[in-house]
Amino acid sequence: MAERASRALAFERVLLYAVLLFLALLFLLPVYVMVVNSFKPLDEIRGGDLMSLPGTWTIAPWLSAWSTAQIGVQPTGLRPYFLNSFLLVVPAVAISTLIGALNGYILTQFRFRGAALLFAAMLFSVFIPFQIVLIPMAKTLGVLGLAGTVKGLVFVNVVYGIGFTTLFFRNYYAAFPYELVRSARMDGAGFFGVLLRILLPNSAPIIIVTVIWQFTNIWNEFLFGASFSDFSSYPLTVALNNLVNSSTGVKEYNVHFAGAFIAALPTLVVYLVSGKYFVRGLMAGSVKG
Amino acid sequence: MRAGVLPKLLLSPSVLLVLVCVYGYIMFTLYLSFTSSTLMPTYDWVGGANYHRLFGLENWNVSVRNLLVFALLYIGAAIGLGLGFAILIDQQIRAEGAFRSIFLYPMALSFIVTGTAWKWLLDPGVGLERTMHTLGWNSFAFTWIKHGDMAIYCVVIAAVWQTTGFVMALFLAGLRGVDAEQVNAARVDGARTWQVYLHVIIPQLGPVFVSAVVILAHMAIKSYDLVIALTNGGPGRSTWLPSVFMYQYSFTRNEMSVGAASAVLMLAAIGLVVLPYLVSEMRKAKNG
Numbered sequence: 001m002a003e004r005a006s007r008a009l010a011f012e013r014v015l016l017y018a019v020l021l022f023l024a025l026l027f028l029l030p031v032y033v034m035v036v037n038s039f040k041p042l043d044e045i046r047g048g049d050l051m052s053l054p055g056t057w058t059i060a061p062w063l064s065a066w067s068t069a070q071i072g073v074q075p076t077g078l079r080p081y082f083l084n085s086f087l088l089v090v091p092a093v094a095i096s097t098l099i100g101a102l103n104g105y106i107l108t109q110f111r112f113r114g115a116a117l118l119f120a121a122m123l124f125s126v127f128i129p130f131q132i133v134l135i136p137m138a139k140t141l142g143v144l145g146l147a148g149t150v151k152g153l154v155f156v157n158v159v160y161g162i163g164f165t166t167l168f169f170r171n172y173y174a175a176f177p178y179e180l181v182r183s184a185r186m187d188g189a190g191f192f193g194v195l196l197r198i199l200l201p202n203s204a205p206i207i208i209v210t211v212i213w214q215f216t217n218i219w220n221e222f223l224f225g226a227s228f229s230d231f232s233s234y235p236l237t238v239a240l241n242n243l244v245n246s247s248t249g250v251k252e253y254n255v256h257f258a259g260a261f262i263a264a265l266p267t268l269v270v271y272l273v274s275g276k277y278f279v280r281g282l283m284a285g286s287v288k289g
Numbered sequence: 290m291r292a293g294v295l296p297k298l299l300l301s302p303s304v305l306l307v308l309v310c311v312y313g314y315i316m317f318t319l320y321l322s323f324t325s326s327t328l329m330p331t332y333d334w335v336g337g338a339n340y341h342r343l344f345g346l347e348n349w350n351v352s353v354r355n356l357l358v359f360a361l362l363y364i365g366a367a368i369g370l371g372l373g374f375a376i377l378i379d380q381q382i383r384a385e386g387a388f389r390s391i392f393l394y395p396m397a398l399s400f401i402v403t404g405t406a407w408k409w410l411l412d413p414g415v416g417l418e419r420t421m422h423t424l425g426w427n428s429f430a431f432t433w434i435k436h437g438d439m440a441i442y443c444v445v446i447a448a449v450w451q452t453t454g455f456v457m458a459l460f461l462a463g464l465r466g467v468d469a470e471q472v473n474a475a476r477v478d479g480a481r482t483w484q485v486y487l488h489v490i491i492p493q494l495g496p497v498f499v500s501a502v503v504i505l506a507h508m509a510i511k512s513y514d515l516v517i518a519l520t521n522g523g524p525g526r527s528t529w530l531p532s533v534f535m536y537q538y539s540f541t542r543n544e545m546s547v548g549a550a551s552a553v554l555m556l557a558a559i560g561l562v563v564l565p566y567l568v569s570e571m572r573k574a575k576n577g
Contacts, residue, residue: 020377024391027450030406031394037409049420050410099303106300110292118304120571125311127563129511131535131552135321135545136314139330159310162303191295220399222514227540237401237514244405245521253409260405264398271397275390278397279458 031264038062038258045253061254065262069255070246071239072231078259081239085219087150088235092157093214099158100165100210101203105195107166108173109181119170126163133160134227141228148230156228157218164217165210168284172206173199205277212274213281216267236263315556322550328543339550349551351526352534355441359530360509362442366449368501371456372494376486378457379464389461393454400451404518407447408434411519437527440520444528447519448512456501463497464490503566510558531555 033050038061040054048055067077103122107115137156138147146152176199184198200207225235234242240263244256271278325335343349374392378385395403410416411434421429433439467490475489513532520528522537529537531551539548 016377016380016382020382020388023374023377024388027391027395027454030403030410030450033410034406045415049423050416051420052423102299103303106292106296110290110296112292112297120567121312122303122307123567124563125307127507127559127567128311128315129532129552129555129559131532132318132556133310133314134535134552135330135539135549136317137310140310159306162306166303185290216397220401222399222401222517226517227536237399240405241401241518244408244518253415256405256409260402264402267397267399268394271394272390275393279393282396282455282458283462 034257034261034264037254038065038261040254042250042252042254061252061258062262064252065243065255065259069243069252069259070249071234071242072246074231078236078239078243078262081234081236082262084150084229084233084239085236088153088157089215089218092154092161092218093211095154096158096161096165096214097207097210099162100167100169101200101207102195103162103166104169104171104173105199107170108176109194119166122163122166125160126167130160130223134223138228147228148233150229150233152228153224153233153235156224157221160224161214161218165214168206168210168213168281169203171284172203176202205280208274208277209281209284212270212277215270216278219267318549318552321546322553324546326545326549328545330545335546339546343547343550343554346547348526348529348537349531349534352529352531352551355528356509356530358441359445359448359512360506362445363448363452363509364502364505366445367452367456367505368498370449370453371501372460372491374453374457375460375464378461389454389458392457395451396455398451400514401518403447403451404515407443407450408519411443411446434520435524437524440524440528444512444516444519448509448515451515452505452508456505459497459501459504460494463494467493499566503562506562507559510555510562 036053037045037050039057039059040048041056041058041060044055065078067079068075069077071078071081107119141147141152141156144152144155146155180198180202181194184194189197220237221235222237222241225238226241229235229238240259243259320332321330322339323336324331324333325338378388378392382388411431413419413430413432413435416431418429418431421431434443471489471493472485475485480488511532512530513536516522516528516530516533522529522533531554535548535551535555537548538544538551
């Protein structure tokens with residue numbers, strides 16, 4: 001009796017792992033397909049199938065995607081656009097994170113009228129469909145002389161990132177031990193003293209969460225890039241879409257896959273190195289209050 | 290501590306940016322939707338004419354129907370699978386971290402990247418269909434992405450694949466917060482594992498279901514990148530969503546006021562989904 005029960009239990013465990021492994025393989029499939037086919041000559045993809053390993057390995061698709069593939073009319077590859085995304089992400093992440101920390105500090109450690117309403121307004125701004133701001137923002141960037149520039153994209157991504165970064169820091173500082181702040185004030189620490197000596201040195205987790213969240217979001221952003229940039233300032237996502245969806249010429253699947261993987265690599269590496277913080281950001285972004 | 294001049298001063302740029310670039314722009318777009326703007330904004334008042342025109346446009350009606358189909362299937366499948374994955378992972382398995390990471394990694398990728406991968410995977414010429422033929426299953430056919438009446442389901446597949454891990458993470462957090470005493474009591478009474486889940490655990494996950502539905506519905510309404518990368522709205526206009534409609538009419542068809550009207554309706558839809566949720570969450574937070 002007991003033996004039969006334990007055998008049934010063992011079978012259940014085997015089944016459980018079989019199902020999980022199958023699902024895991026299914027989830028890895030698209031990335032497997034991207035990687036494998038980015039190393040195949042084109043005629044092998046056309047003649048064979050996407051699932052098999054390359055017969056002859058070649059890095060030519062990677063070289064083409066990086067430096068010679070046609071993006072629009074220019075045979076530049078993705079390299080200049082990779083650089084654009086980099087020049088966009090670094091300042092946009094840094095500025096929006098700093099603003100978030102400052103806002104979180106002010107919203108939690110000081111009392112003033114309308115604070116709750118202000119925070120609610122910022123919170124809702126996280127959810128709006130950005131289609132509602134595209135037309136006036138295009139006009140604004142034009143007036144500011146920032147249309148079609150990476151600087152313009154930095155501005156846009158900072159503006160619509162403030163809601164998230166403020167939310168992260170506000171919730172973190174709201175749970176910060178008040179005694180620490182008060183005793184620092186008793187010791188004569190001013191506005192910046194409290195921020196720089198007490199709060200920020202104890203903010204490593206939330207800074208990492210915010211930086212990773214903003215980095216992933218802005219690196220992967222497409223709508224603003226497609227709306228507000230031109231050939232010289234395309235971010236990588238727009239250039240990749242341009243490469244894959246341009247209707248002219250032969251469809252170079254292997255180059256598309258290499259390009260897609262190049263675009264995926266930075267966020268994928270960040271995820272692999274610090275997935276824990278990425279998940280925390282996701283959860284913090286979804287559970288409000 | 291009461292705020293002095295300095296905190297208020299340092300907060301004011303953010304306040305100004307949010308007031309102008311979020312709420313000011315919303316008002317501006319709302320106003321444009323009542324004008325006759327075409328290529329550039331104009332400020333003459335034409336009343337509800339653009340909304341009237343919008344509701345008569347087959348392009349808009351197709352977009353709305355697609356969104357309804359997409360949202361229902363996407364939310365249903367992502368929640369069903371996400372809950373299922375969370376329960377599987379909750380069985381004290383080995384390598385839990387590895388499985389979680391594998392199910393969640395698509396969330397770290399751009400929809401343009403995953404759209405590209407799925408575009409060729411689902412393409413009958415090079416993808417899944419071709420593979421089955423090579424394996425000898427010659428009658429296998431999977432041509433959804435080429436057919437107007439089926440292509441929207443391809444968008445659902447790719448979107449569910451991308452988001453299931455996130456929903457799983459939401460449910461896992463919920464499962465870890467379930468009252469252990471009730472679970473043990475049910476076990477002592479001889480309930481089987483699936484009965485415990487069905488009658489004791491899942492009923493306690495109500496708030497997670499609400500969060501998941503709200504977040505997924507809001508993501509569905511905003512979906513844009515994935516459609517562009519996967520089908521570019523096609524074949525024809527068969528996978529247009531309101532987001533695609535808005536972009537097309539505002540920036541390539543020179544019907545800015547109609548595009549603005551469609552954006553207003555998208556915002557209204559999101560408001561209907563999100564505002565009640567935010568209000569109740571903030572009340573909860575206030576009441577501790």
